[in-house]
Amino acid sequence: MKKLxxxxxxxxxxxxxxxxxxxxxxxxxxxxxxxxxYKIKGYAAVKFLGFKFVDAFAQWKSTEYVANNPDIDRSLNxxxxxxxxxxxxxxxxxxxxxxxxxxxxxxxxxxxxxxYEYNGWVRQFYYDYSEAEVRTDNKExxxxxxxxxxxxxxxxxxxxxxxxxxVFGCTLPMSIIEDKDAPLRMVVTMKGNEFTYSIx
Numbered sequence: 097m098k099k100l101x102x103x104x105x106x107x108x109x110x111x112x113x114x115x116x117x118x119x120x121x122x123x124x125x126x127x128x129x130x131x132x133x134y135k136i137k138g139y140a141a142v143k144f145l146g147f148k149f150v151d152a153f154a155q156w157k158s159t160e161y162v163a164n165n166p167d168i169d170r171s172l173n174x175x176x177x178x179x180x181x182x183x184x185x186x187x188x189x190x191x192x193x194x195x196x197x198x199x200x201x202x203x204x205x206x207x208x209x210x211x212y213e214y215n216g217w218v219r220q221f222y223y224d225y226s227e228a229e230v231r232t233d234n235k236e237x238x239x240x241x242x243x244x245x246x247x248x249x250x251x252x253x254x255x256x257x258x259x260x261x262x263v264f265g266c267t268l269p270m271s272i273i274e275d276k277d278a279p280l281r282m283v284v285t286m287k288g289n290e291f292t293y294s295i296x
Contacts, residue, residue, distance in 0.1 A: 122288040133189070136289045140198065141189040144293060147282075149180040149273055154244040155219070180273050182206055182216070183243075184264045184282055184293055188254070195253035198260060201287045206266045206295075209278040216266030216282070219245035220252060 125134050128144050135141045152174045175181050190196050204216030222244070245263065246252070254260040264284050272280065280295040 122290070124289070125291045128291050128293050134291065135191070136286065138191055139287060139289075140191055140196075142286070142291060143187045143189075144291075145185040145187060147182070147184045147293065147295060149268075150183045150243070151175055151180060153181065153183075153219075156222070156244065156246050156250065175267060177270075179267050179269050182266045182268055182282060182295070184284075186262050186264060186284075187259045188262055188286075189259045190254040190256055193256050195255050197251050197253050198262070198286070199248055199251050202262075202264070203285045204264045204266060205283050206268060207279075207281050207283060208268075208272050209275075209280075212272075214266050214268060216264060219248065219263050219265065221261040221263070222246055222252075 123136055128134060130144050130146060133141045133143045152172055154172050157171060173181075188198055190198075199218050199220065202218045204218055206214045206216060208214070243263070252260070264282060266282065272278075276296065282293045282295060284291045284293070
């Protein structure tokens, strides 16, 4: 009888650990802060680096486009007079054992005054942020001082335990940016796991 009880306990413990190892449970990180790493077990670790509003950013054209138009390798995205881009930079470390392209797994939205929602986007930087800053001095496209991102078609796969550099963005009307009282937050979802950054 004692042997049977021990076997039942072992089976119960084994079953519990299998459920624990299942990654179907999604994680929620509220009020994320800068400089801290948030881990999604077996998938990625995300570190948020800073937030600002920007007027413009340059983007590399896809390699396919450049091949057909060798004189134009970058375009400038401008928000116009009535809008600005919300701009949240983050490092994403690959915790998987194979290369990963993260962009297709990411969605971005901004919630204003707990009522209005705006769909956002994600871009990748070319290897690192310092390199992205070096590549902004292009007078022809008016991109001096503006960050430069890759075309999503040219996303670089991130190797195991390497870090990819990204920006989560959204275009917002100036009325929202100038309203200093109403709550404003960005919600980044990665493979069903949710990160919320409170802009104000």
